[in-house]
Amino acid sequence: MNSYSTFGTALHRLAILCYVLFALFPLFWLLKVSVTPNDLLYSEGVRMWPSRMSFEHFRFVLAHSAFPVFFRNSMIVAGATAVIVTLLASLSGYALSRFTFRGKYWLVALMLLTQMFPLVMLVAPIFKMLSPLGLTNSLTGLVVVYTAFNIPFATFLMQSFFDGIPKELEEAAKIDGATQFMAFRQIVLPLTLPGIAATLGFVFTAAWSELLFALMLISGNSAATFPVGLLTFVSKFSVDFGQMMAAGVLALIPACLFFLFIQRYLVQGLTAGAVKG
């Protein structure tokens, strides 16, 4: 079937190249401005790379701004959310994959419903609910909210990974006397490691990026996450492009690392689910 002409092949590579350029250009520009010294910023406006590089913006952002605090806050929130969600979602995903039980239909319907309605609806009521509990302006509050928001999707994701693992493995273990939970923990979970990694990555990225609830629930610098900090910074120092973009590059690092780590599982994992289904 591979009777493609040379022309077709060239066109294919060219199209791929266009996509890669389109995907990378904005990030490249972010990096470029962040290493451009202030005196060249306006004189060399649309040049592709500054004639002289400097890391002064990064030094300033790391030493003289609150960004290290924002960075730490976001790490704590996204990390804790990812771990808790993955733990709980692997339990509930396993139940959806292996058990038939009364109310399962309603549970799935409820989880689907949470994926359909606009979360922005919840901004006001969640603020009202959390504020008497002292959970506004707190990292714990954000972790609780993000955990709940991410569980339904993570459950479906984990379920699809569990569905790809043959039931016979656990049945053999149960014949050998293991309980269902032992079989789950010692046989199924180790086989789902790629799925667990993917779920961790998904949830971490989602929590790292969340903006609206962080804006509403957090005021002041001490508990601000990266999005809130960067946005406050932008509205306060809107002329200092070099520093803003340096901060932007820093916000990009953990998300990209996580992504490069998990991206090979994405299509693979989804395919496994699709083939089976």
Place this chain on the structure above:
Amino acid sequence: MVFDATAGFPESRRRSLVDRVTRQAEPYLYTAPALILIVTIMLAPLVLGLSYAFRDVHLLNPFSGGYVGLDHFRTLYDDDNFYRALRNTLWWTGASVLLQFVFGLILALLLDRPFAGRAIAQALVFLPWAVPTFLTGLNWAWLFNPVIGPLPHWLYALGLMNEPANILSNPQLAMWGPIIANVWWGIPFFAITLLAALQAIPRDLYEAAAIDGAGAFRRFTSITLPFLAPTIAITVLLRTVWISNFADLIIVMTSGGPADRTQIVASYIFTQAFRALDFGYASAIALVLLVLLLAYSMLIVMLRQVLMDRA
């Protein structure tokens, strides 16, 4: 792995009853934490929010909270900003979904064909999806900014603009800013989903079709499209709902301006709650949005039923 061979076998009737209860309860134990969180952090606020739609709830006014009946909805009925936001939502959602889908499908088809360096190309083109949305918004706002970004100068050089100006401050064009940012960010999602579906198509179908003399275009329309159709339908449906609620990019890039030309319903709700601190009115708008989205989903489900009955 070694298991105690006797642990699974009941030693007495009492033990077997305990076992049975445990086995009955097991799925509920697995799902309980997730269920409790969803009910307290999502369902309870949803119900509370619905009640706000009929009450006067202002964050800064401690005496607010009284029942006002349908007052919010009467205000909403005469609120021109709301109707504009509704029109903007259609425009924003339609353009974003269509462009994301078309470019995502093309990308998936390109990546479905093996070539040297495919793994690295795939990692690079999927990268935008990992970029946090607030950063996507800021990054594109900077690219459109003539002081710091190249885009206005390029558009000017191509003769598409009279002067290198910021399209985000032009009421006629401003919506294109968030739409382009959204397309950049959302192409990978469609590409990943469609690529997974493409790779699940049995290869021998293509070989058989090629032997029977079907050309590339014929193979695409008779094999690829029918196989992809269910994935396309469900992805487009879910994405449409999701994007119509997706306010991050707009809030970051334009805050709904200039002159409310980029305000969508979701960002209007957020602005009412976050800036005006009018939780009651925000919840009333949210309720209307929810009803509209439900109506849309019902319509799709019914449409699907009709199509399936005919097939």
